[in-house]
Amino acid sequence: MFRSRLRSNLWATRRSLLKFLGLVLAIFALGTTLVGAANVPQNATIEAKKIVNEDVYLRAKTVAIEGTVGGTAAIAAQRITINGTVEDDAYLAAETVTVNGTIGGDAVIIARQVRINGEVSGDAIAIAQTVVANGKVGGDLRLVGEVLLLDERAEIGEDVAGLGESLESRVGSRVGRNMMFGGARALLAGTVQRNAIASAGAVALHGIFDGNVQIGVGNRSFLTIPFLPEPAIAPPNVPDGLAVADSAQIGGNFTYRSPETAKLGKKAWIAGSTVREPLESESKVTGVPVNPARAFWRQLQRFATLALVGSLLVGLKPHWAQSLARTVRDRPVASLGWGAATILAVGGIAIAIAFVAFVLAVLFGYTLRGLVLPVLGVGMVANLALLVAFGIFVSFVPQIAMSYWGGRVLVQNFKPEWSARNWISLCVGLVLFVAIAAIPVLGQIFSATIICLGLGALFLSQRKGRQRGLQSDSLSERRDRLEVLPAIAAEGTSEPESVVRNS
Template identity: 35%
Template sequence: MNRKRSRTVHPALLLAMAVALLLVLTPSTVAAVDRRTGEQVVIDASETITDDLIVTATTVTVNGRVIGDVVTMAQTVEINGVIEGDLLALGGGVVVNGTVTDDMLVGAAIIRLDPQARIGNNLWGSGASIETLPGSQIDGSLFFVGGQALLAGTVERDVVFGGNSLLLRGAIGRNVEAGVDAETEPAWVSQLRVEGIASPPAAPAGLTVDREARIGGDLVYTSQTPVTPPPGTVAGQVRFTEETRTPPPQPTLTDRILDLIRRFAGLFLLGLILVWLTPHLLRGTTDELETRPVASLGWGIVSILAIALAFLAVILLTIAASIVLGSVRLNGLMGIVVAAGFLVGMALILLTILAIAYVAQIVVGFEVGRQILLRLRPAWIERPFAPLALGLLLLVVITAAPAIGQMVSIAVILFGLGALWMRGRKSLVQRTTPVVAPAG
């Protein structure tokens, strides 16, 4: 048994699941779509759907046959029939006791494969618990990240797992690669409640290999403590990597000072650029902060809410436009809309980070330095770098204080954003208000 030290656990697992999600969600250029919604959606055993199926409901039950892919979002999803394609399921609980001929991608609190379950290719899952009962079969590989996995069924290829607990009782055709947390008890999993689905049992913490398990390849795992598989359960090698949990080193006084210097330098240099490129914007914003400080604080709170709503609006509009274009089979244009929505969302995030991390603090720092110099050295106010340097130095030092630093940082951001908001509104009103010529 080999032992190594490492702090990384399966970074490729999340990437692999993301790739699978993109593959499943990639729109077909020719497939038709059957969309169904309601409180309870049931595909009867006698029903055959020859299109892709998209379902949103409280409870979804597929007893019949779907010749195509199925995408569903519901509190409870139950597959008893046959899906001749991929299954993408999101919900509180997903139970399969039928057949999915291709890949299954699922995100749910409780995932269970009953004895009659057959997955024709890979299963990609994430959630609190996944359980494969004896008799269930996955013809490909199983990739799961989340709380626990209790595997008593058959997986023809590999198992890749990252979470708290992994219990192996079934047959794995090839290798098992796992990262487990042997120090966290998963008893909370048995308290999960999803209507219509039995709560899963709690697996023991860490990795457990039952005497009935059969692993056709290697067992590679990362944990805090090693385990000894029963004889004859692992055909290949057992490789153990010890995960160490050492607390990060505390920063020294020199580290803290250097961090303050770097933060001040970054704010000061960007502030000089703003003074040089947009002197009227900076001056107008500080005027708003000086004349209406209470309003600045209030509008700062409003601006945070407005940014969140704007980001949500971008997401909803992108989804709505994609659904409309997909329904009329304009899939090429649909891809352009999705890309545009992604770019707009990223631009909004970047502008928000820039405003919060830099511009708001520069505005408040400039005004603080200006107010101090008005009382101590009024002549220095004509030199923009002087109030900027003094105010930012005070803010950097005060916000680094352990007791009040965080509260001061929040106040600075709100005051700065509010002043920027009011200045922007005033500029917009001035540009849109028509100029009335004096009467001759």
């Protein structure tokens, strides 16, 4: 139940990606249309009693909304202050963003410093070096940054998801549903009305958690980004490891993974059970046996997932899956080599995209500052699309194609009358694949080999298809020339006859 809730919450982040893409497109439009202006306005202000009953697109060095915007607001500036009301969504990009007023829809913000003191009726997404939430967010709050803070008056209606160097929730802050965080350190002293999940190098629990608490603690590691200025607020001081203070109250179960036993305060109240799960490295060293039922269930889930996706793939594109399998059968060494090369190539392309986007952003930072955010956004979206597409392919297609081929060979040898049923061949092959992949060490090598074979077979099949296309084009051109030559010859012989008659 706990993990199913987590999956549903993480699946809900798809809206966050769409909102972020909307911000990138909005800022790109602002940058490309206004960056070429001779003089960027110093100030742009919507005065206190003014009502603008339409969408607003602004770019200036300083933007202040004191009045009311009746639609969507898309703003790019060095400093943005919203003291009034934006009745719809707000897309904001600046050095500093301060929301003291009200945003009636969702807020998507990219900045160095973000402070939400007012109210956001929908979801709030902030990507910044420091993010301070000290107001009300009606929906989800999703944060990415170096220092993340839920201050004393923060009230979040639904979930909080954070990724960064540190997260601190102070006494008085309230999260209406679940809290999730991944980073280096976390100090949680506020109230979480459902479950809390955190993975960090140092975690301290001081607050009230009405549901379950699941914590993973490992070695603390910091990512130092060169030339990054000091954050506007200092991160919390959290000792290494996991500590539960006397003031902590946990209404459900407390489950944690840590190299050391958690430090539990004598007055800390935990309604459910307290379970320390061993780390993976500890299981290998101490020889703690893996739960057979859990391992079997995990492999059963893997089989069901591959069978569902495989039935769609084999049902819609059976010849494509067979083509990949034949390529592996005919050219196994080449498929393996080209598969490994493809993995390296995709990694190199991802690094190249990030490097080019970074270099262009630095160059535009000194020349065309309005294009910095669009370039970074397009680079991030391109890398995200590349890695997601590659990950989906690697997770399903090679395993399904190889399992289908292997199952077909087995069925043809033992039950030839069943070979016409593709789903039987697929299921037989998947059972064999999942069984081998579950073997420690050998299964990992086997899975990696299957992935390389599938990628290489795809590359060789595509190259062979292009070569056939070129050959067909050359044959058609040759046929056209053969058809044209008799016509030219006929024209050449008819011309002298006409000349003789005329003479």
